[in-house]
Structures are given as C-alpha cells and as structure tokens.
Amino acid sequence: MLRVLCRAIIAGLLISPAALAGTLTYAVTDESWEPYWIVRDGQVSGILHDFMLALDERLPEELQASHPLPPLRTQKLFREGQLQLECCVSQSWRAEPEQADVSVWSVPVLEADEMLLFAPGAAFPYRQVEDLRGRSIATVRGYGYFGSEYFQRNDGADAFALIYRVAQRHSEAGIIDRLEWRYLTHSNAQLRSPRWQVEEGPVIHRVQLRIRLHRAHADRLQALNAAIREIQADGTLARIVVRYAP
DSSP: OHHHHHHHHHHHHHSOHHHHHOEEEEOOBSSOBTTTBEEETTEEESHHHHHHHHHHTTSSSEEEEOOOBOHHHHHHHHHTTSOOEEEEEOGGGGOSHHHHTTEEEEEEEEEEEEEEEEOTTOOOOOSSGGGGTTOEEEEETTOOOTTTTTSEEEEESSHHHHHHHHHTTSSSEEEEEHHHHHHHHHHOGGGGSGGGOOEEEEEEEEEEEEEEEEGGGGGGHHHHHHHHHHHHHTTHHHHHHHHHOO
C-alpha cells in the first residue's frame, strides 16, 4: 500500500502545473511561411503566431506552442496525440488517411490567395487554370501548386528567386501568396528597385485555412469555433493581418 502511495505522489510531481490547469499544445514548424509564420533564430512571429496568442486569451485552456520542429515531425506528433492543435492549414493538405482520421476541423480562420505576378507589360489573359497550359511559371521548389499539371514549373529556392525570374522575364508569370507578396514588398526595399519590378495579376486559387484539432479533444471544437468567430468579428484578426501585410 505504501509503495502504491509513493508512486502516486511521484506521478503527481511529474505533472506540470500547466497540464493540471488544462493545456493544448499547438504545432510550430522550423520552416518559415511568411508572413503567416516567421521563424528566425528560434524566435517565432507572424500572422498565425499572433492569432494563436489572441485565441489563447479567449479559451479556458492554456494554448502552448511547441518548440519549432521539422514539419514531418509535427505531423507525426499530431497523429500520436502529443500535439493537439495545428494552425492553420487546408483540409486538402492533410487528406492522407493517417492524418485525416485523427482530425476535426474548425471554421475557417482566413483565406490564403494565390495570385499571378507578371513582368511589366507582359500580362496575359487569365480566366481559368487551363489558361496556364504550356506556360513557364516561376514557382518555389518543394511547394505544391494548384493547376501545376497544366504549366511548366520554373523552380527557384524561395519567393525572391521567383520574383526575380518574373522580373527578368525568365518565366512568363509567377505564382505567389497574396499576403506573402504584400509582406515582402513592405519589408524589403530591394523589391522596389527597377531590376525587381513586377505587376500583380489575378487571384487564381483560394484555400481556407482552418485549425486542425485532434479528435481526442473534439469536445472543445464548439468553444474553439466561438473564439475564432469572436476574433474575426471584433477586428482582432484584421488588425493582425495589417500589422504584417499592410
């Protein structure tokens, strides 16, 4: 009996105060997705980082960020239930059964728009994705793109390489996230120099970004959705977005 009691006391000491209060841990990767997640020297900021801080203020549980981890590692930990939240992704990005089967989804947090960039005076008509058929389109290596079966990818290392290829007419157009474009042009003077000049084109694809909640905590979905709607309705989310992409 004494041995059982000692084990119980030790187990209680191993449980952190945060766990006793109720903590949900959300995934943070070590790869930046500017301006949604900005990860530099282990420091995290960005639209979704600030959104999660605002969400934490509106939920009874404490929301705790994971240490920045490789993306595949965060997906494994979510599948195992060691991470309980992921903000914010499209359902189509987690459609594989081992991820979809353990997921429930919030209402949309915000929409991400993919838009075309053109060299000055080089825009071509666009109404549907088939209009990209056979064209050389600047993209970022390792990223997936809507409609990529129609066009020829011209991959670069990052968004700057993409923009430069378009500006120098090495590609007929480029595809970039609209908020990423706004963030980069606001924060980087280099993109305002003549060698980097490009023109904005139309939005070609739109995805809804939602919070993914582990199914073991599905009972928290209603409160989560209510908090998201509140952040949207009171203007908090709009102010966060403008902070990074004015």
